[in-house]
Amino acid sequence: MRTTLTIDDGLLRQLRQRALDSGKPFKQVVNETLQAGLRASAATRKPYVCPTFSIGEPRWPVNLDKALALADELEDEEIMARFRKGQ
Numbered sequence: 892m893r894t895t896l897t898i899d900d901g902l903l904r905q906l907r908q909r910a911l912d913s914g915k916p917f918k919q920v921v922n923e924t925l926q927a928g929l930r931a932s933a934a935t936r937k938p939y940v941c942p943t944f945s946i947g948e949p950r951w952p953v954n955l956d957k958a959l960a961l962a963d964e965l966e967d968e969e970i971m972a973r974f975r976k977g978q
Contacts, residue, residue: 898906910920949955 906920906924907917909924910917913920915923954961
């Protein structure tokens, strides 16, 4: 595939010198250098780790497997409390 790149002058000199030293075509040296750079950056990349923190035990005995039912119950209690206050 053909593409147009803007290469810094110093980098261009290094790539041309590498091509001369190795006897390889310039485009092959550029491709090999890009591939080596991509492999190196992939090898040094650390996997993302999401930190976890303990929030401790619940303050009251609660079955956390039924958390949604508990949330519904607490919401119902709040609605009833507001209803009793006339809100």
